[in-house]
Amino acid sequence: MELLRNGEDTITFVYESLFLNYDKSTWWIDSGATTHVANSLQRTSMSRTLPRGGKKIKVANGEEAEVEAIAEFHLELHNGFVLHLKDVLYVPSF
Numbered sequence: 001m002e003l004l005r006n007g008e009d010t011i012t013f014v015y016e017s018l019f020l021n022y023d024k025s026t027w028w029i030d031s032g033a034t035t036h037v038a039n040s041l042q043r044t045s046m047s048r049t050l051p052r053g054g055k056k057i058k059v060a061n062g063e064e065a066e067v068e069a070i071a072e073f074h075l076e077l078h079n080g081f082v083l084h085l086k087d088v089l090y091v092p093s094f
Helices: 015-019
Strands: 009-011 044-049 056-059 064-066 069-076 082-090
Touching: 044 082
Parallel strands: 009 056
Antiparallel strands: 044 069, 056 064, 069 082
8 A cells, every 4th residue: 555645545466366266255364564454353352443435545547435444363374484564554455
C-alpha cells in the first residue's frame, strides 16, 4: 500500500495470484508491505470497528473499498513461527 500526497491509500498486489485457485482464508504474506489487508476477521486476536465512511483504500485501478475495522492477527506458520500483524485493515470486499 502506498500513501499518496492527497492522503488516499492505494493498494497494489500480485496480479498472478488472481489466476490461482485458493481458499478464501489463505494469507498472502508480503514481508515488504507497509500495510496489511484482510478480508476476514477469522483468527483475529482483537479488532476495533471504524465508523462508516471513516477510512477507504484505493486499488491501483482506481476502485475504492471501505475499511470496516483495524485488527491484530497472530498467524502460526507451518514451521511453528508465529507472525504478529498489527494494524491490519479489515476490508471484507477484498
